[in-house]
Amino acid sequence: YQRLGDVAFNKIEKVSGELFTLMYGAIVIQVLKDADGDAEQTSTQLEKMGYNIGMRMIDEFLAKSNVTSCRDFKETGEVIAKVAFRMFLGVTAECHHSAPTVSPPADGSPQASSDAAFRLVFVENPLSEFVELPEHCSNLAFSNLLCGVIRGALEMVGMRVSCRLVKDTLWGDEHTEISVVLKEVIAEHYQDDED
């Protein structure tokens, strides 16, 4: 998949990295302002924005990247890490497969016996270059847009996932990590034309 990623990266149109970084930074600041400085609300907003982006991005991704269908959720993770990240962000992530989460889900719903999951780990993040989080929003999930993008994109291809920014270099961690957990495979409903 590394090779597919490089090929896709070379084919796709590029924009200035700095323009991208500064633009995203400006968006985050504006969302933060609109939310009156509420970091959590901002994080949620960013995720929603990402969701809308992701559901549109998936078509471009599938069209330009030449990936074939994934056999399992593990492969989905690899494809996102090696091809999608490379194609759209210019960086390659690593995909780590973890054991299913043990802690009960926050919303009280019955836990699936084994949630398929993977973690996307990356060090370089073009969204947050030059950024330093100030004290009053040190818990802001600055790159939450990415979580939304992944969630939106996967939903369009039949997977309902929950996506969370687990670690962030902006929080002092040694790398940035997004956890993606498969909640449900959406069954296709075919309308019966006859009735």
Place this chain on the structure above:
Amino acid sequence: QLVERHERSGKMAAAGPPRVACLAVISRTNTPIFLRCYAKGVDELRFHYIVYGALDLFDEKARAPTSPPPSDGFLGLLTPTIDYRVYGYVTNSHMKLVAVVVDEEAREQDIRQILIQLHSLTVDALSNPFQVHGEAITSRKYEKGVQQLVGSST
């Protein structure tokens, strides 16, 4: 006596890196963005006076074009005070960078390099979307970077 001193510095083996006593970044509206003193045992206020006093000289230099016009905004020695030499650097966006240096034999090239790197660090710090332009820089990365810049010269 002045000539003697000049000759002596010319004959000296390459002087060591300049000892920076103070670095300052002033906005186009003359508000301080950053000011750090690295000379031990000297009252910081003194450097504030030196730096602000030097600000007027920026305008003077701008009004009297030197020939040839500098290609990178380095204005050179602004004013020698009793113990220090004050160098200036102006950016395209009219931010003023000031370096107050201790050594008399400091090479202009070295000072120029220090100010160019300070400019670069400042640009990175200002690219932080949380940094309000015109307000003081509070970035720890910036502090560390400048500390290294000075440290390499002390």
